[in-house]
Amino acid sequence: MDMQPEPFVPPAPVPRTAPPSRLEIIRTVMRNPLELWGVPSYTLPWIATKFFNERTLIVNDPGLIRHVLVDNAPNYRMSVIRQLILRPILRDGLLTAEGDVWKRSRKAMAPVFTPRHSQGFAGQMLRKAEEYAEKYAGCGTTGATADISVDMTELTFEILSDTLFSGEIVSASEKFSDDVDQLLHRMGRVDPMDLLRAPAWVPRLTRIGGQKVLDKFRGIVRQTMDQRRARMASDRSKVPNDFLTLLLDLAGPDGLTNEEIEDNILTFIGAGHETTARALAWTLYCVSNSPQVRERMEAEIDRVLASGANPVEWLDLMPHTRASFEEALRLYPPAPSINRAAIEDDAWTAPDGTRVEIPAGITVLIMPWTLHRHELYWDRPRAFMPERFLPENRARINRFQFLPFGVGPRVCIGATFALQEAVIGLGVLMHRYRFDMTPETNPWPIQKLTTQPQHGLPMRVSERRAT
Numbered sequence: 001m002d003m004q005p006e007p008f009v010p011p012a013p014v015p016r017t018a019p020p021s022r023l024e025i026i027r028t029v030m031r032n033p034l035e036l037w038g039v040p041s042y043t044l045p046w047i048a049t050k051f052f053n054e055r056t057l058i059v060n061d062p063g064l065i066r067h068v069l070v071d072n073a074p075n076y077r078m079s080v081i082r083q084l085i086l087r088p089i090l091r092d093g094l095l096t097a098e099g100d101v102w103k104r105s106r107k108a109m110a111p112v113f114t115p116r117h118s119q120g121f122a123g124q125m126l127r128k129a130e131e132y133a134e135k136y137a138g139c140g141t142t143g144a145t146a147d148i149s150v151d152m153t154e155l156t157f158e159i160l161s162d163t164l165f166s167g168e169i170v171s172a173s174e175k176f177s178d179d180v181d182q183l184l185h186r187m188g189r190v191d192p193m194d195l196l197r198a199p200a201w202v203p204r205l206t207r208i209g210g211q212k213v214l215d216k217f218r219g220i221v222r223q224t225m226d227q228r229r230a231r232m233a234s235d236r237s238k239v240p241n242d243f244l245t246l247l248l249d250l251a252g253p254d255g256l257t258n259e260e261i262e263d264n265i266l267t268f269i270g271a272g273h274e275t276t277a278r279a280l281a282w283t284l285y286c287v288s289n290s291p292q293v294r295e296r297m298e299a300e301i302d303r304v305l306a307s308g309a310n311p312v313e314w315l316d317l318m319p320h321t322r323a324s325f326e327e328a329l330r331l332y333p334p335a336p337s338i339n340r341a342a343i344e345d346d347a348w349t350a351p352d353g354t355r356v357e358i359p360a361g362i363t364v365l366i367m368p369w370t371l372h373r374h375e376l377y378w379d380r381p382r383a384f385m386p387e388r389f390l391p392e393n394r395a396r397i398n399r400f401q402f403l404p405f406g407v408g409p410r411v412c413i414g415a416t417f418a419l420q421e422a423v424i425g426l427g428v429l430m431h432r433y434r435f436d437m438t439p440e441t442n443p444w445p446i447q448k449l450t451t452q453p454q455h456g457l458p459m460r461v462s463e464r465r466a467t
């Protein structure tokens with residue numbers, strides 16, 4: 001008989017069995033919101049509750065999610081709390097824009113992110129991943145320790161910068177990715193004043209110093225724009241036909257304002273690399289604890305690379321690699337919460353006739369974090385079992401129970417880009433190296449802007465073959 005080993009169950013907070021006090025809520029939201037949720041959030045289809053006097057509907061039911069994010073999407077706007085945190089940084093960038101500005105911007109940028117156009121980036125993604133993989137050359141078969149969390153952030157930043165900006169983001173410091181890191185972590189967190197719904201002008205003590213970083217960052221973005229505009233003015237034929245050029249070409253009364261272009265550059269730098277980086281790091285961690293999964297991935301990767309297949313095809317040719325990445329997206333969704341607020345009164349009726357009232361103004365919390373670990377929708381929800389995502393099993397997963405990229409009009413514009421990048425990155429790295437646990441590898445998921453390993457992710461990197 002084929003004995004299947006027990007699947008790996010990676011670390012995660014145990015659902016609370018008693019509701020936290022108000023003070024504990026504040027403390028937990030500040031420290032790690034993933035530790036807030038109790039048993040009901042992981043077992044009930046929806047919960048109508050109050051959160052700091054705000055009426056809140058926690059939604060896990062795939063049918064109700066479909067109603068809010070797709071069928072009646074125009075009745076829902078971005079939630080106040082999300083906008084309080086992100087809008088001061090990203091203003092009218094695509095992630096935080098609403099109404100007409102959003103519609104105009106999404107339409108203008110969509111062509112760059114169609115599956116076909118994203119495929120055009122495969123060659124650059126491969127080259128950048130190969131260059132990055134050189135970093136570990138010489139670690140030998142005994143290996144060296146590296147912080148995979150940091151490394152994956154560098155790798156995805158390099159790919160983003162090369163594909164969308166032709167590597168021409170002006171850098172203020174040796175490591176531009178450090179600037180981005182600082183900005184996101186200073187600014188992008190919940191402050192007690194946000195929870196208490198203080199108006200935007202009330203200072204957020206947790207973000208002191210953040211404005212300075214933001215100003216510096218906007219300066220960098222403006223310089224990047226000026227530099228490219230100067231090139232466009234002098235000899236257009238020599239200018240790369242990339243995302244930056246496309247954005248700058250949109251300037252004008254029918255397109256985007258200068259400020260909106262600036263906001264979008266910031267948005268795509270912010271949204272376009274840390275998310276993928278987190279999921280890559282969690283994938284390598286989970287795989288290193290699942291020897292059979294790793295063997296299947298290595299065999300698949302070695303076969304595809306030996307065949308000389310075009311990297312555009314890797315996503316289809318590597319179902320085990322893709323499945324492991326998607327399983328990591330399920331267990332550690334980089335965007336753990338998708339929040340909305342109802343504009344007008346609404347209601348939804350479940351298949352069994354139960355009616356859910358959704359009054360105007362209520363906050364709707366759709367949390368990939370609880371949805372992806374929900375007892376009603378997943379078999380062994382806490383276990384790392386990539387086989388769920390293999391093509392032959394995929395049909396059993398409802399479109400609305402797996403939402404790493406969201407769904408509906410505001411679905412992640414970079415989803416295809418990210419999946420392709422991840423499979424190419426994993427293919428290149430795992431072809432040459434093995435990533436293993438060390439005594440220090442002990443990650444704990446913590447929600448900052450993304451779901452990341454607290455204190456990083458040290459792992460041992462070793463060459464698979466002696467060179």
Ligand code: HEM
Pocket residue numbers: 094095096106267268271272273275276279333334335338339403404405406407409410411412413414415417418
């Ligand atoms: C694994 C990687 C990624 C994950 C998990 C992810 C997740 C998400 C999610 C959940 C949303 C929807 C938020 C909502 O409905 O409130 C979103 C939106 C967005 N993402 Fe991603 N993302 C990833 C990669 C990327 C990449 C690579 C880019 C750009 C190159 C990107 C750019 C954006 C933008 C601009 C939006 C706003 C779209 C809109 O509102 O029209 N993301 N992302």
